[in-house]
Amino acid sequence: MDLIAFPPPPDTDVEALRAEVRAFLAEELATRRPQDRSRSWSGFDAEFSRKVGQRGWIGMTWPKRYGGHERSALERYVVLEEMLAAGAPVAAHWFADRQSGPLLLKVGTEEQRRSILPRITAGECFFCIGMSEPDSGSDLAAVRTRAVPVDGGFVVNGTKLWTTYAHHADYMILFCRTGGPDERHGGTSQFLVDLKTPGITIRPIADLAGEHHFNEVVFEDVFLPATSLLGQLGDGWNQVVGELAFERSGPERFLSSFTLLVELVRALGPSPSDHAAAAVGRLTAHLLVLRRLSRSVAGMLQMGENPALQASLVKDLGAIFEQEIPDIARQLVDAEPSQQSTRDFSAVLAHTILNVPSFSLRGGTREILRGIIARGLGLR
Amino acid sequence: MVSDTSQILVDTATRLFEEQFTAKQRVAAESGQWLDTQWQAVEDMGLPLALVPEEAGGFGLPLVEALDLIRLAGAFAVPLPLAETMLANRILASAGLELPGGPLTLAPVRPDDRLTLSRRDGGWLLSGTAHRVPWGRVAATVVLARCEDPGDDAGQDGQSFAALVPAGQADTAPDVNLAKEPRDSLRFETLLPAESVAPSPGIAPAELHALGAAVRSIAMAGALGRVLAMTTAYANERSQFGRPIGKFQAIQQHLAVLAGQAAAARAAGDIAAEAVAQGGALLPIAAAKLRCGEAAGVAAAIAHQVHGAMGFTHEHSLHFFTKRLWSWRDEFGGEGEWGRLIGREVGRAGADGLWPLVTAA
């Protein structure tokens, strides 16, 4: 197979939809400040998500019988990229739309789908991802949280870490052990966990800027009914790996710093110096190519292929791009980064500098992605 | 999806390139030899006509698929002016001029070179100097020139004409690029018969520069694919400390970066091909040339690092590809030139016009 060939994205006419989304965002976000926009897909606003749901822009590709809209992956892509480019606060519905919903569609029971998917598409039901733990980051198969079968269900004990927006979410997709201690991949399963279940404690963790988005989630003798098992017992690893292709190739993997690029262009004005023009031109060229790669992967996902390797390539290239924008911007505009600044460039620069380290950690670290790519090349 | 015809063509061309172009031929070409047998084989297959319409002898393939042959030629470091001839034939055909057969090249390739045509004795006088013309010493040159007195039969912009100048009609100062591909200066003071000159609809000298950038991008994508394959293979073959060096994580991470650059260049090449097929929009071609050029530098450095001293020898084939990449990235405009062009356009679009510019490109 030609690993570096990315098929052309499907040629779907999406311009009417794009115009509709732009008009919606122009109105909804009219007063949103650049520094808030620069939160990108970490911005959380339940009310906004409900409006997006009302527009039919959550679960766009899902079957209508579950509240979906049966639109194409490329149409969904347009909505996502327009939201990100505008710095819309999409975090509330993001995880469910991107991975939890598709996971339920793939392995959930009819009852799980019927009771939850329509609420997701309405923008009223939010999810968080319970994979990482104190002793299990990159080595996800090393999770220790364990669900033990009991009469009528399971009892869970353990700790999940870095769980983004667990404090606002209704459900967690929990990845944990269900098999013997010597089984690695085989002994894991996924559960659909109602976060209001007794025994679950959610504690905030401040990030380096003092902001609260991720959490520690402790499970103490938490009883989960048998109906909360997601997919097959012992199939957790395969299910999680399937989720990752969806998680790694979307436009959020190269647009997280886009607001800073916009403010950079604003600060440079209509006639940038040769040096500044070349730098901005270079970033724009990278953006065009990343967008092409990412849309191509969206097309492959639509065709039912499993572009795990291509998704890793996109995420790795995307993180480099997102992370170099602040370094380039600060060399072109004389300004100190300051979150308190009334100058948009300074405030956005500050926010971006404080967040870029996470871009090559979350969703699989740079080194892990490169390991996956190397395996794809036949080196491991 | 590629059409069946295109797949057959790609397969046949791959076989031909595999057979005809080995290190021996590449070394011969580096020493200045013209590979006539190989050229004949390429011409017999009809490849130089791949970009012309079917009525003019082309395959009738979608343009994007025909341009993929240039990527293939890049992947084999084909030491012949194939891309140049393909483009030149296309320009001749679109100007309604006869296709002469044989190797062709294009001029001017540098944006600051000016060639002019003026009417003389029922024919034309072509004057001016074109620098660094690929294969100028052996190929007939398809010149795009401004006409001082266009008359009634003016081209689209009133002044752009295409002219076919037989090989050997210019005062030639030979030079080469890093891969020793001919890049010659041609000084014209040349009388041409009326039937060798015609208005060039659509393609002006400035667009020639962009078309050249597009084909170099596509060729770089091919060369980068080859560099990735060679480097991966070497990492699996070469052992140190009792195991293949490809088992070391540091080497694996290098190769993953190389793969990312090759993938980006491949996508950029595809963007360039589509832009050419859809009429030659400047912004995507500029982005493609810039991105491929940047990938070329990063990838070549990694490839040489992984190949160790062996890859630094003339005997090993890696340099045929890396030297082409180091040359091609600056031909028809380097990252600086194209970056400035894009950056100025972004400046004009303004902060709030940036995203619409990106999605429209």
Ligand SMILES: Cc1cc2nc3c(=O)[nH]c(=O)nc-3n(C[C@H](O)[C@H](O)[C@H](O)COP(=O)(O)OP(=O)(O)OC[C@H]3O[C@@H](n4cnc5c(N)ncnc54)[C@H](O)[C@@H]3O)c2cc1C
């Ligand atoms: C902002 C943010 C939000 C997050 N949200 C969530 C969430 O909602 N849900 C969730 O489950 N998780 C979440 N995570 C966790 C994320 O998935 C992990 O950070 C990631 O998997 C890496 O694990 P770790 O942080 O424990 O680092 P480690 O795995 O300890 O890695 C530390 C360093 O060692 C390197 N390393 C590790 N193993 C290898 C190896 N085999 N070869 C080479 N290098 C190696 C890593 O690349 C890294 O550089 C979030 C993280 C961040 C930063």
